[in-house]
Amino acid sequence: MHETLRRMNINRATWADLRQLADWLNPMVRGWVTYYGKFYPQPLERALVKIDLRLGRWARNKYKRLRGHKRRSWAWVKKVRTAQPTLFVHREFVYSKKVG
Numbered sequence: 001m002h003e004t005l006r007r008m009n010i011n012r013a014t015w016a017d018l019r020q021l022a023d024w025l026n027p028m029v030r031g032w033v034t035y036y037g038k039f040y041p042q043p044l045e046r047a048l049v050k051i052d053l054r055l056g057r058w059a060r061n062k063y064k065r066l067r068g069h070k071r072r073s074w075a076w077v078k079k080v081r082t083a084q085p086t087l088f089v090h091r092e093f094v095y096s097k098k099v100g
Contacts, residue, residue, distance in 0.1 A: 001032060001047040011057035018080065018087065021058070025051065026089045033093050048090040052077055 036044040056073040060066045066073045085091060
């Protein structure tokens with residue numbers, strides 16, 4: 001999974017908007033969640049968190065106001081996550097855990 005994400009070069013896909021990235025990633029991630037989610041949840045969760053880190057890098061490359069601002073790009077990803085929680089499939093698996 002990590003190697004596949006690395007080869008995809010999500011952070012260099014500045015030609016795409018967020019919806020196109022979601023359409024590109026969601027079928028693959030949905031397959032990973034159904035295949036690895038039952039028996040390997042921790043490694044899967046680590047790989048899916050890396051998608052958000054890659055999205056932060058993508059935002060830094062796409063938008064000039066975020067260029068060079070790692071924390072600001074992570075805040076942007078978090079804001080998008082709260083505004084559009086169903087845009088990316090991996091967020092259901094990673095961020096919908098019950099606390100306590």
